[in-house]
Amino acid sequence: MDLPVAVSVLLIxxxxxxxxxxxxxxxxxxxxxxxxxxxxxxxxxxxxxxVLVTVSMVLGIAVGVVGIAALV
Structure with missing residues (x-):
């Protein structure tokens, strides 16, 4: 994945x-x-x-994973 480092850190x-x-x-x-x-x-x-908390935490994990994947 090709994102700027600042964006990756923001996602994390x-x-x-x-x-x-x-x-x-x-x-x-x-x-x-x-x-x-x-x-x-x-x-x-x-x-x-x-339900609200569960969905928000799953999305938070997904966003963090995308940020980490962009840094790697």
Missing amino acids: VAGLWNLVIWPQFLRRVIKDPRARDEAGKATTFLTVHI
């Missing part, structure tokens, strides 16, 4: 950012009272946020 940083930030966000969402109903069952609020 963006990928790492996603891997650092989203798990912290998910921890806060899990502790939120809206995450579980009275019976302790996961709510739509929690489910939607788990």
Whole structure:
């Protein structure tokens, strides 16, 4: 892959950012009272946020891999 070094580094940083930030966000969402109903069952609020975090982390990994591949 032929990308400038600065762009490759930017992609790696963006990928790492996603891997650092989203798990912290998910921890806060899990502790939120809206995450579980009275019976302790996961709510739509929690489910939607788990999907959001999962997709964002997968994209973060993909972006990081592209950045690393461009540097190699």
